[in-house]
Amino acid sequence: MIGIDWGTTRFRAFRIGRDGAIRDRRAGPKGILNVPDGRFGETLRDEIGPWLAAGEDKVILSGMIGSRQGWLEAPYLPCPAGPSELAGALIDIGFDWARVKLVPGLSGTDPSGVSEVMRGEETQVLGVPALLRDGGIACLPGTHSKWVRIKxxxxxxxxxxxxxxxFGALRGYTILGRTMRDGPADGPVFDAGVARSADPGGLLHHVFGVRAQALSGRLTETDAPAYLSGILIGHEVRAALAQAAGSVVQVIGAPELTALYAAAIAACGGYAERHDGEAAARGLALIAEQAQWN
Amino acid sequence: MIGIDWGTTRFRAFRIGRDGAIRDRRAGPKGILNVPDGRFGETLRDEIGPWLAAGEDKVILSGMIGSRQGWLEAPYLPCPAGPSELAGALIDIGFDWARVKLVPGLSGTDPSGVSEVMRGEETQVLGVPALLRDGGIACLPGTHSKWVRIKxxxxxxxxxxxxxxxFGALRGYTILGRTMRDGPADGPVFDAGVARSADPGGLLHHVFGVRAQALSGRLTETDAPAYLSGILIGHEVRAALAQAAGSVVQVIGAPELTALYAAAIAACGGYAERHDGEAAARGLALIAEQAQWN
Structure with missing residues (x-):
């Protein structure tokens, strides 16, 4: 079968064998925002045509391709949901060269009852075997990081x-940007930002300190972005771990980013294991296995 | 004497009698960024000429006029400092029509030892008699809010x-702005934002919830700015009060803003008293009294 993680800016496809192993992969910039005039079918055929020609005829999609801006808007499936609930809620999409099914996103609430939604992260989470087996916490860092509880x-x-x-808004559109230039994302300065997030005073005070430290010469312009990033990620991780004491956190995403989060989680007293975005392939295969394809 | 609170965007002058009462006042847009080519002397004469002609000849300035972008850069005076230390550190400025002295800003540290500076707020704080008499906490809300400890x-x-x-960066340059239009700054939605700041999950989660609540129809576009403002002010107030348990907070500033902060402080279990920006006039008069004018 073919599993596709089709997001806002990226398209990533996996050809998966009967044994669940990834036999081939391709990735490119054809995220949904880069597909003109709703030509999703044509784009799909262009991207995976050779695999279809080789006999694959089951395709499963997840991610923002199921949003209002995507191919077809899939209603969110409410939590709790695992592979069998998602397999039972797949949506068929008309496509001439293969059977295509869409994984719906999930809706849920945070611990205070405020509504939350996701599209695509659910598939990556289900691709981490330890989470399905033992439960626990997944962290998917990014523009809008998700912390996911599995039981x-x-x-x-x-x-x-x-x-x-x-981070982007504070760096780009506040006084903090005046003392910043591109520099390394990790290292001791990132760690110092994470440590700073444990001090009294709160996030809004700590971020102002980026400027104070820069003006007093204790922080160089190229170190300032990593320090700000450490403060923000430190605050995120501390708040999330406070609700998940003692859990191992399974961090899923691009290696540069999961490395930063794993370092921050360790510094905040947690324990992290890292997974790359190919977790999506395993999640897609698992959902596809339980689906009705006839 | 004449006391002037000369900030980045505003110029506010007070004519003060021997009894300390404000006899006259004027305010306008001639903040230091609106004075071309360093013409601070000419601007001062234009603004307070009639009072000088009436015989006033002592002028005391505080605020960003003492910064590098101002008339003369005054070195920061280190904390602890009160009216007599500030009076002893005044800087004379040459001016043909009166004696002019500049209040230096203060430098200090936060409870973790991170450096902090202020210019102008020190004069407003010293203009609140209860703080000089009993000590306590002052809050000066704004673009960069200050919380000041007095003993x-x-x-x-x-x-x-x-x-x-x-607030400006999040509203103007993130996805949150897409579901926002101008609306009232205060009211039950602001209070709900302040209450939200007490929930688990942290600031970076709570601000994302502004969008989640808007998309789910629980928050209108015109209510969203007050809700975001409540979340941010709630986080600021909670973090600051955690270091000042049991104190009365003297909130100093424009009435619209001090009303919001007083409401947030009360909701977070503190007690606030409000003062308007004329506290600066009393602070300037107090420092002037203790200065050497000959």
Whole structure:
């Protein structure tokens, strides 16, 4: 079968054998925002045509391709949900060269009852075997980071943190940007930012300190972005771990980003294991296995 | 004497009698950024010429006029400092029509030892008699809010919170702005935002919830700005009160803003008293009284 993680800016496809192993993969910039005039069918055929020609005829999609801006808007499936609930809620999409099914996103609430939604992260989470087996916590860092709670093989709830986007807004559109230039994302200065997030005073005070430290010469312009990033990720991780004491956190995503989060989680007293985005392939295969394809 | 609070965007002058009462006042847009080519002397004469002609000849300035972008850069005076230390550190400025002295800003540290500076807020704080008499906490809300600790008649330390500027960046340059239109700043939705800041999950999660609540129809576009403002001010106030348990907070500033902060402080279990920006006039008069004018 063919599993596709089709997001806002990226298209990633996996050809998966009967044994669940990835036999081939391709990735490119054809995220839904880069597909003109709703030509999703044509784009899909262009991207995976050779695999279809080789006889594959089951295709399963997840991610923002199921949003209003995508191919077909899939209603969110409410939590709790695992592979069998998602397999039972797949949506068929008309396509001339293969059977195509769409994984719906999930809706849920944070621990205070505030509504939350996701599209695509559910598939990555279900691709981490330890989470399905033992339950626990997954963290998917990014523009809008997700922290996902899994119990008895099902996703039970999740929270979103605007960490990546807040970093961009604070760096780009406040006084903090005046003392910043591009520099390394990790290292001792990132760790110092994470440590700073444990001090009294709160996030809004700590971020102002980026400027104070820069003006007093204790922070160089190229170190300032990593320090700000450490403060923000430190605050996110501390708040999320406070609700998940003692859990191992399964961090899923691009290696540069999961490395930063694993370091922050360790510094905040947690324990992290890292997984790359190919977790999506395993999740897609698992859902496809349980689906009705006739 | 004449006391002037000369900030980045505003110029506010007070003519003060020997009894300390304000006899006259004027305010306008001639903040330091609106004075071309360093013409501070000419601007001062234009603004207070009639009072000088009436015989006033002592002028005391505080605020960003003492910064690098101002008339003359005054070195920061280290904390702890009260009216007599500030009076002893005044800087004379050459001016043909009166004696002019400049109040230096203060430098200090937050409770973790991170450096902090202020220019102008020290004068407003010293203009609140209860703080000089009993000590306590002052809050000066704004783009960069200050929380100031006063003991035995002297400012001992302070912290800055980037609340106002973070609000602008999040509203203007993140996805949150897409579901926002101008609306009332206060009211039950602001209070709900303040209450939200007490929930688990942290600031970066709570601000994302502004979008989640808007998309799910629980928050209108015109209510969303007050809800975001409540979340941010709630986080600031909670973090600041955690270091000042049991104190009365003297909130100093424009009435619209001090009303919001007083409401948030009360909701977070504190007690607030409000003062308008004319506290600056009393602070300037107090420092002027203790200065050497010959």
């Amino acid at each position: 008895d093989g099902r996703i039970v709830g999740f929270t979103t943190h605007m960490t990546g986007e807040a | 035995d008649g002297r400012i001992v330390g302070f912290t800055t919170h980037m609340t106002g500027e973070a």
